[in-house]
Amino acid sequence: MDHAFEKELEELERSGSLRVEREAPLSKLCSFRIGGPAEYALFPKNESGFIGVCSALRGAGMPIRVVGNASNILFPDEGVRGAVVFMTAMSGARFSGRSVTARAGERVTALASKAKKKGLAGLEFYYGIPGSVGGAVYMNAGAYEHETAEVLDHSRCYDVKTGEITELKKEEHDFSYRHSAYAGTSRVLLSATYLLTPANEEEIGGRMEDYMARRKSKQPLEYPSAGSVFKRYPGYFTAKLIDEAGLKGRAVGGAQVSVKHAGFIINTGGATAKDVKELVKIIEEELYRRNGIRIERELIYF
Ligand SMILES: Cc1cc2nc3c(=O)[nH]c(=O)nc-3n(C[C@H](O)[C@H](O)[C@H](O)COP(=O)(O)OP(=O)(O)OC[C@H]3O[C@@H](n4cnc5c(N)ncnc54)[C@H](O)[C@@H]3O)c2cc1C
Incomplete structure (x- = not known):
């Protein structure tokens, strides 16, 4: 080297x-x-x-x-x-009135807890998502009818090609379902500022606990995974289509379509990237054969 x-x-x-x-x-x-x-x-x-x-x-x-x-x-x-x-070692968040600025590596679950303690609502849906602020903005992460786009005010980024630091206003993020203007560019998010709403701490906490309970009952959190492997297909719940195709429990090596939630592929032990990719292909081909639709992957192949 x-x-x-x-x-x-x-x-x-x-x-x-x-x-x-x-x-x-x-x-x-x-x-x-x-x-x-x-x-x-x-x-x-x-x-x-x-x-x-x-x-x-x-x-x-x-x-x-x-x-x-x-x-x-x-x-x-x-x-x-x-x-x-x-980016995960660059964590921390600073509150000022209704807004919070979080560094790229701050875990969104921790950020939601901090906002609750400040009596600020809007980030409850982040509770239980295992990502960082940078990943959440990049993916426009969302859950339970809410998404990052609703609460983000602006972000600061560094262009790894030009070395320039700039600020992106809310509307410049070009947010859509699991997509933002960060995708496919040389911009790296350094920090994100969210605008939140004052609310009762107990009510905020109640919503967070409710979301977490729903996650625990529906998702195979006892196994390693990367969450939902596919995006929703307009008008369909992909997990339901996978279930209806009889693919629940289908396995390639250590990778398996979760029996608890067909949208997840779990690592039951010793799964390889090759196993996961093969299983993804089986699902994609089966849904095309049965339903005539080409589903899109949410999981990113590095
Ligand atoms: C059990 C489980 C449950 C999940 N539930 C949900 C859910 O409810 N909703 C949901 O939306 N997702 C969910 N996910 C998926 C995942 O947690 C989210 O997509 C999350 O936002 C990814 O964040 P990350 O920091 O892990 O990003 P990574 O996986 O590390 O990266 C994702 C993409 O973001 C880019 N990126 C990361 N940081 C930066 C940065 N600072 N600047 C520029 N680009 C960056 C990466 O290059 C990559 O392209 C779940 C995953 C698991 C394992």
Whole structure:
């Protein structure tokens, strides 16, 4: 590996703005528990650490690949040569009146709990989603008839190609179902500001507990997974179509269509990315054969 690159990483580590894991098993760093080693798993702890990492990667001619809490990602079995940048060490949130600004790596479940304690409503649907703020804005994460687009006011981002920091206003996010303007661009979210509504803390907490109870009763949370594998198809509940196709319990290796929730593929132990991809293909082909529709994946293949 590039000597200058190693030196830059060491300097960032010494300054306390970066944590580095070398030959890091990605299976331990994602919710699916699947994936080979990453040559470098990089955890910047603040913005200067992140910008330093980007400049080191650019200098070494290595691609800059960023994830949040990796709860919607399938890492490859062969691992990743080069680096994966995890934003999760850049956490924390600052409240001011009705608004809260959260750093990219803040877990959305923790953010919802903090907002509740401040008597601010609007983020209850985040409670139980295992992602970070960056991933939630990128995906326009949502649940129980609510989504990120409703409460986000603006975000700050860093363009990994140009090195420019800019602010995106709400309307510039181009939000739609599980999509935002971040998708497919070189922009990385640094922080997001949400506008919330003052409300009774107990009522907010009641909604959060209700959502969590619904998750526990409907979702196979006892197994590693990446949540719903497919997006809703307009006019259909994909999980229901998968169930009706008789695919519940269908398995390839250690990957199985959950019996509890047909929209989830679970890792019953030792599942590989190859197993998951094969199972995804079986589901896609069967739904096309039976229903004539091409369902779209929500799960991201890294
Ligand atoms: C048990 C379970 C339940 C789930 N329930 C829900 C649910 O109810 N609703 C829902 O919407 N999702 C759900 N998910 C899926 C997942 O948690 C969400 O999509 C979440 O928003 C992903 O966030 P993340 O930080 O894990 O992002 P990752 O999985 O790490 O990344 C997702 C995408 O976002 C990009 N990204 C991440 N951080 C940044 C950043 N700072 N800047 C730019 N791009 C970034 C990545 O490059 C990647 O393309 C569930 C998953 C599991 C395992």
